[in-house]
Amino acid sequence: MKANPSRPKIQQGGSSTKKKTGTRQQNVESSILVVGDDSLVAEYSAVISAHHFQLLSPEKIKSLKAFAKKVSLAIELSNLNLEQKKKNLILLDAALPATTAILSSSVTVSVLEQTEWITLKHRLAGIAALPSLLQNSLVEVAPSVHTLEATMEVVKKFFASLGKEIAIVQDRAGLVLPRILCQIINEAMFAVQTSVASPGDIDTAMKLGTNYPLGPIEWGEKIGFDQVHATLDALFNDMHEERYRACPLLKQLAVTGKFWSK
Amino acid sequence: MSLHIGIVGAGTMGAGIAHVAALHQCTVSLYDIHDDIIRRGIERITADLKKGVEKQKFSEEEMTAALKRIRPRTSLADLDTCDIIIEAVIEDLLVKKDLFKKLDAIAHHTTILATNTSSFSVTSIASVTKKPHRIVGLHFFNPVHLMNLVEVVRGEHTSEETIARALEFCQQIGKTSVKVNDSPGFIVNRVARPFYGEALRLLDEGVASVEEIDRIVRSEGGFKMGPFELMDLIGVDVNFAVTQSVYDQFFHDLRYRPHPIQKQMVESGKLGRKTKKGFYNY
Numbered sequence: 426m427k428a429n430p431s432r433p434k435i436q437q438g439g440s441s442t443k444k445k446t447g448t449r450q451q452n453v454e455s456s457i458l459v460v461g462d463d464s465l466v467a468e469y470s471a472v473i474s475a476h477h478f479q480l481l482s483p484e485k486i487k488s489l490k491a492f493a494k495k496v497s498l499a500i501e502l503s504n505l506n507l508e509q510k511k512k513n514l515i516l517l518d519a520a521l522p523a524t525t526a527i528l529s530s531s532v533t534v535s536v537l538e539q540t541e542w543i544t545l546k547h548r549l550a551g552i553a554a555l556p557s558l559l560q561n562s563l564v565e566v567a568p569s570v571h572t573l574e575a576t577m578e579v580v581k582k583f584f585a586s587l588g589k590e591i592a593i594v595q596d597r598a599g600l601v602l603p604r605i606l607c608q609i610i611n612e613a614m615f616a617v618q619t620s621v622a623s624p625g626d627i628d629t630a631m632k633l634g635t636n637y638p639l640g641p642i643e644w645g646e647k648i649g650f651d652q653v654h655a656t657l658d659a660l661f662n663d664m665h666e667e668r669y670r671a672c673p674l675l676k677q678l679a680v681t682g683k684f685w686s687k
Numbered sequence: 688m689s690l691h692i693g694i695v696g697a698g699t700m701g702a703g704i705a706h707v708a709a710l711h712q713c714t715v716s717l718y719d720i721h722d723d724i725i726r727r728g729i730e731r732i733t734a735d736l737k738k739g740v741e742k743q744k745f746s747e748e749e750m751t752a753a754l755k756r757i758r759p760r761t762s763l764a765d766l767d768t769c770d771i772i773i774e775a776v777i778e779d780l781l782v783k784k785d786l787f788k789k790l791d792a793i794a795h796h797t798t799i800l801a802t803n804t805s806s807f808s809v810t811s812i813a814s815v816t817k818k819p820h821r822i823v824g825l826h827f828f829n830p831v832h833l834m835n836l837v838e839v840v841r842g843e844h845t846s847e848e849t850i851a852r853a854l855e856f857c858q859q860i861g862k863t864s865v866k867v868n869d870s871p872g873f874i875v876n877r878v879a880r881p882f883y884g885e886a887l888r889l890l891d892e893g894v895a896s897v898e899e900i901d902r903i904v905r906s907e908g909g910f911k912m913g914p915f916e917l918m919d920l921i922g923v924d925v926n927f928a929v930t931q932s933v934y935d936q937f938f939h940d941l942r943y944r945p946h947p948i949q950k951q952m953v954e955s956g957k958l959g960r961k962t963k964k965g966f967y968n969y
């Protein structure tokens with residue numbers, strides 16, 4: 426597309442490596458900054474550095490002014506603490522050059538709502554970042570009404586260089602897979618809570634009876650019950666439908682972490 | 688010790704259960720209302736067993752021996768000495784209750800009476816019998832010879848001994864069993880509801896298209912099939928009926944509410960692969 430002259434041009438930063446992936450060489454002049462929930466930062470950092478991009482330590486967000494020009498792409502991955510997410514996005518927006526794109530998880534808050542927190546709304550695009558999903562081959566991307574096509578180009582190139590396909594979906598909390606998956610996990614939790622079956626039997630039944638790649642309980646453990654709970658809460662707040670009410674047992678697990686009686 | 692299994696209903700499921708039980712050394716008495724239906728059932732078992740031989744899952748001798756162990760029966764009274772009788776007749780509560788009343792009277796007092804119902808309460812079916820402790824759900828999946836799961840459903844009165852013997856039977860015929868307390872949709876048909884329900888809502892809300900949702904669920908989620916292609920395979924009408932049944936049994940709990948798209952597809956005859964039109968064209 427032709428860039429709107431009144432809007433700043435977004436640099437095609439994240440993926441300017443012309444060398445084939447597989448060469449050890451790193452893209453030294455540009456680095457990627459990843460901040461947010463620990464589990465997601467760890468997962469994204471591992472995949473990104475495996476593809477020979479430079480990563481800035483998440484700590485750098487505190488002294489961003491000094492590094493701002495080196496940042497080719499910023500990724501904000503907070504799903505749990507939206508106050509922290511807002512602070513991070515405000516810091517990123519204030520410090521980074523207007524041409525730097527920001528990718529932000531929009532699992533628990535829509536991109537449009539996030540753009541209300543920042544000034545340069547055109548540079549923000551949403552992604553379905555939920556722990557464990559980046560292990561697979563596709564990433565959902567959600568532009569808001571403000572997102573410039575130049576921003577989307579950066580996003581597309583970035584994920585292409587990680588070897589991922591993307592699917593562009595409408596900007597809604599929960600996007601597509603997080604919503605379906607967390608609802609399945611929630612239903613399994615209700616079944617456990619009401620003693621319909623044991624967690625292990627529920628996992629076995631769903632894998633053998635409908636070919637699920639993982640059982641819902643083990644999937645919840647892998648994603649993190651806190652993340653599942655936060656996703657359902659966001660859906661519930663969005664729609665105020667009984668359907669999205671999180672199971673009380675899930676809420677307890679969101680606090681304690683592990684499944685204690687599996 | 689080899690078990691003697693009675694099977695009532697020689698349709699898709701009854702024939703499938705007979706196939707698997709006979710292949711695993713059980714003697715099978717296969718009953719249906721008409722000997723023609725039983726013959727067709729046995730023809731299908733023979734065809735499926737032949738495929739098993741072709742794929743070298745077992746030998747031709749094993750196939751012949753299995754077929755010999757299946758006995759066509761046109762009188763219910765012939766099932767009196769079975770260790771377990773499995774009901775797999777049409778999904779009609781009145782028909783099932785009527786049948787269980789008869790089976791309760793005919794069967795030896797140590798015989799377990801099992802139902803393969805997908806959508807009725809085991810407790811409800813057991814309520815017409817005098818010995819509800821011996822009634823259990825044995826919920827197989829279609830096609831029985833390929834799907835390794837059985838949900839063993841404990842009704843309100845089902846005894847521990849009945850459950851233990853049902854589990855043992857599943858093991859003997861090479862199936863993995865899970866224990867479920869009698870409740871709508873058991874495990875699989877209940878926990879799978881949001882897979883379709885959320886996909887239909889996402890479609891309706893315009894978040895993504897049929898093709899995109901399927902692609903996302905496969906490539907981002909690692910599922911073998913997306914929700915729409917799976918509904919087309921199962922039959923949009925069958926999937927809608929299961930949803931409706933779980934919804935009704937939970938007294939219209941909103942989590943299980945069917946989606947109007949499902950009803951519209953059924954009414955317009957877009958039932959999926961079997962009508963060459965569903966969410967996709969075939």
Ligand SMILES: NC(=O)c1ccc[n+]([C@@H]2O[C@H](COP(=O)([O-])OP(=O)(O)OC[C@H]3O[C@@H](n4cnc5c(N)ncnc54)[C@H](O)[C@@H]3O)[C@@H](O)[C@H]2O)c1
Pocket residue numbers: 695696697698699700701718719720724774775776777778779782786803804805806826827828829
């Ligand atoms: N098809 C599936 O995918 C599936 C999966 C799990 C469970 N089930 C359950 O299994 C049962 C059977 O389903 P199906 O798909 O095999 O149906 P089907 O229509 O293929 O077979 C039903 C058989 O029952 C016979 N029948 C009807 N009334 C009878 C009676 N009074 N006495 C004896 N036989 C009678 C019919 O002649 C027919 O052969 C149902 O309860 C169904 O809910 C089906």
